[in-house]
Amino acid sequence: MSLSVLNGTTGHSESKSVTKDKNMRPATFEYLAPKTLEEALELVGDDSRPLAGGQSLIALMNLRFATPEALVDLQGIPDLTRISDDGEFIRIGAMASQADTETNSIVLNSVPLVAECIREIGHWQIRTRGTVGGNLAHSDPASELPAVMVTLGAHYHLASKRGERKIPAVEFHQGAYDTALDPDEILTHIAVPKQKPTERSALNESVRAAGAYAIAGTTSILERNNETCLRAKLVLFATGSKPYEVQGLNSVLVGKELNSGSFSEASELVASQAPHFDDFHATAEQRKQIFRALSERVLQETWQKFQVGSS
Numbered sequence: 001m002s003l004s005v006l007n008g009t010t011g012h013s014e015s016k017s018v019t020k021d022k023n024m025r026p027a028t029f030e031y032l033a034p035k036t037l038e039e040a041l042e043l044v045g046d047d048s049r050p051l052a053g054g055q056s057l058i059a060l061m062n063l064r065f066a067t068p069e070a071l072v073d074l075q076g077i078p079d080l081t082r083i084s085d086d087g088e089f090i091r092i093g094a095m096a097s098q099a100d101t102e103t104n105s106i107v108l109n110s111v112p113l114v115a116e117c118i119r120e121i122g123h124w125q126i127r128t129r130g131t132v133g134g135n136l137a138h139s140d141p142a143s144e145l146p147a148v149m150v151t152l153g154a155h156y157h158l159a160s161k162r163g164e165r166k167i168p169a170v171e172f173h174q175g176a177y178d179t180a181l182d183p184d185e186i187l188t189h190i191a192v193p194k195q196k197p198t199e200r201s202a203l204n205e206s207v208r209a210a211g212a213y214a215i216a217g218t219t220s221i222l223e224r225n226n227e228t229c230l231r232a233k234l235v236l237f238a239t240g241s242k243p244y245e246v247q248g249l250n251s252v253l254v255g256k257e258l259n260s261g262s263f264s265e266a267s268e269l270v271a272s273q274a275p276h277f278d279d280f281h282a283t284a285e286q287r288k289q290i291f292r293a294l295s296e297r298v299l300q301e302t303w304q305k306f307q308v309g310s311s
């Protein structure tokens with residue numbers, strides 16, 4: 001492989017042309033390293049892709065499922081890694097690594113489900129390279145983080161040369177590996193509502209081996225006033241093409257004092273809505289049983305966090 005350093009497109013960026021070599025697996029591409037978001041927005045478009053940690057994109061390029069003409073590396077833009085508390089929301093920069101995010105004290109204290117979820121992603125080594133924004137933009141249907149963002153009602157902030165916009169997580173994830181991002185847009189940060197003192201949340205998943213993608217997964221949030229449930233939300237992942245919010249849960253849980261009977265009733269509702277398809281991981285019937293068990297467990301775990309005073 002030979003690298004020739006070219007002049008940056010904007011005068012500030014570093015640009016390397018990666019030339020064709022018989023030993024190299026990806027198709028030829030140009031490597032661009034902008035230093036600011038404005039520079040990066042000049043570079044992304046139909047033929048170029050943002051590069052975060054490369055944990056998915058480089059693998060796809062090696063297989064030639066993705067053949068961008070240029071990669072716009074976002075790692076040189078420090079603003080995109082910031083994690084901050086603005087009072088109402090925790091703002092997580094798209095380029096914050098998963099490892100930094102799961103150990104960040106603001107995240108641990110104010111949006112604990114995000115930290116709990118990231119601990120389930122692959123292994124520590126992967127999480128040191130993988131980013132929060134890259135995971136969401138990749139939108140793998142088996143990923144934990146998109147489901148958590150839907151559960152928590154997060155908004156994603158997108159930027160392009162045309163301006164900025166924000167979009168709810170539930171609208172961003174449109175299908176398997178399909179999002180509302182336009183080719184000229186960059187996900188800059190995610191605004192996650194802070195967990196209220198009256199709320200608790202949890203995640204539960206079924207995996208074939210530690211660190212593997214989930215076969216089935218659930219995340220939940222419950223809000224209560226004394227012993228009465230005020231709000232309940234349950235989202236399934238690894239279930240179809242995108243996170244799925246269970247319908248009709250409020251009528252089973254809200255306004256009631258929750259106990260094992262209510263969680264069992266809710267899990268029947270989940271089983272009736274869970275996907276029924278066979279694949280090499282599980283039959284349709286096994287999958288239904290897994291979702292039934294996971295949802296009962298995740299609701300119980302969420303409720304127990306109130307009892308033990310844990311977040």
Ligand SMILES: Cc1cc2nc3c(=O)[nH]c(=O)nc-3n(C[C@H](O)[C@H](O)[C@H](O)COP(=O)(O)OP(=O)(O)OC[C@H]3O[C@@H](n4cnc5c(N)ncnc54)[C@H](O)[C@@H]3O)c2cc1C
Pocket residue numbers: 049050051052053054055056057058074094095120121122123126127129130131132133134135137138140142143144145181185186187188211212213214
């Ligand atoms: C062995 C292994 C196991 C894994 N296990 C899990 C798991 O259990 N659960 C899970 O959820 N994930 C898992 N992952 C995925 C991993 O954790 C990363 O989250 C994911 O691969 C994204 O990586 P990245 O941040 O490096 O993004 P990249 O690979 O660099 O980018 C991914 C995609 O997002 C786009 N993109 C990146 N950043 C932006 C941005 N700011 N704006 C717009 N578009 C952007 C890129 O153009 C590309 O299309 C695993 C990965 C590996 C290699």
